[in-house]
Amino acid sequence: MIGICLEVIVISIGLGYKYHIYRQERDNYNELLIKEFQKNDKLKDQLNEKLSEKVEHYKISEVEALYQKQINELKLTSLLSQMNPHFIFNALNSIKLYIINNESKLAARYLNKFSKLIRRILEASTTKEVSLQEELETMDLYMTIENIRFSNEIDFQIKVDESVSLETIKVPPLLLQPFLENSIWHGLSSKKTNKKITLSIAENNKKHLSIIIADNGIGRKASAKIKAEKSINRKSIGINLTKERLTNFVKNLKKNYSITYEDLLDDNKTAIGTKVILKIPLF
Template structure:
């Protein structure tokens, strides 16, 4: 496994640096050091872990700093330097405590600031009422004008504050959705399945196939990282990413899945933009729940059609076991996997539609044979275009 990890991680060193995401780069270097530790190349392991740790420290990435110290502790333990291993372990523990203390301190400061703000708002309200009484006593003939001006100003201020709070909350929510989306695309199950499949090619001495699929896997990881930093991409780029993803996943199914993409002739995918990485969770759901337990011929067809001037319809049809059987299989599994990717994608599509004042629809249709037996599932996405 460490050798396979090195095969995956080493090509990503330059790619991650070029992207400029120091969090990803730091993680890649630290995990490369871990892999070298497991294969016994301790000097290289120390070099990579130290470089990743320094990057995390310089760019204020607490979780990666903790991971770096933990990996250094593992390295020194493998070397037999138990004193140094304990020292690094102690540093990791202390840093975790500092992170927790800082989080608690920020929370308390936030509570205090909110309390003070509420207190000041109450004082302002009291002063405004007193001022109104004074004005009523001094200038009765100007009461209506002054009160109106005060109310207008107060309402405008409150509306502005509420708008800013809503805007900040929405921005944080969108950012959280994008981060969750990236984690769902790069889930460990998919990564380990892909690496294990490539490892089998290496074990079977199928070097050409191993290099071919390793290149595809690296390209897919790069595309996912690039797309995750963009709010929307062209449909052509999305379809290219999906095709790479299906090529990788098809290794697990011994290349027995008939995957096909069909695009209407009157559509130009390069001129249509959709939310980035919106289709992969639905394909993953078809693979995991529909086709994985199915025996015999397996297929997934993706059809892109123009529904109206401002909407495009994307249909994902499979010939899996159907949602009823999939749900029963899911209950019988020891490892129950939640389809969080679909929920996240629906929320991202809702935000995307709201910004462009268009609606979106996601419809899941159960397919049946003439005798009433299930023959698969069809997902229909009605997505607004830009």
């Protein structure tokens, strides 16, 4: 357990410093980040135009190298920035309570899961895609850590249709994290009991992967009201970055992705949750 603690402390100090910087000018920085993704797309289009025009004085290899360098520099920043900057600190504080209360087994368990999650986040910065199996495992780790702060009151379930091949289907890493975070903080955080999130995976005519995240929270209308009353002006940076990454991910495919939000209502038209439907074309 001491070894795990030391590993987590070392990793957290380094990441903590990065998050301290991100928090200072988070919104302005991330808006610039999104613009940089768009600039990179334009750069690639310009490269293709120059290739077709056969302009000899352009050193294509240099332009390609610049494009790839910019993409690589954005990868880690975008993945870390899409997560709530308080996540790591709050998670460590929650785990620290187990240590203070002499609950060593629980502390060791969550420290181990937290360490695995941080490794997954860092590894995600070096790859364009991961298997759906890996993504679901990472999301399970993420939800386990987030659930500590809710005294493990959130009932999180993953349901996968038997026809889905988790090992062969590829998705961008950390794709689902912003949607789960929204379900927690906009749907369930203001609810006192009976908190549920269900992540369902299925194939749609073997042409699209259908991912549904449903919560039984307070609903979008009530959440927007609370946000307005508290004068919260936090933009959905994580969702915006995810859209940019999905756009790049499916760029060479004939079909695009889609994200749909649905309000879940009872017979009296009262909000009983929110459902997000994400459809990604299969290769």
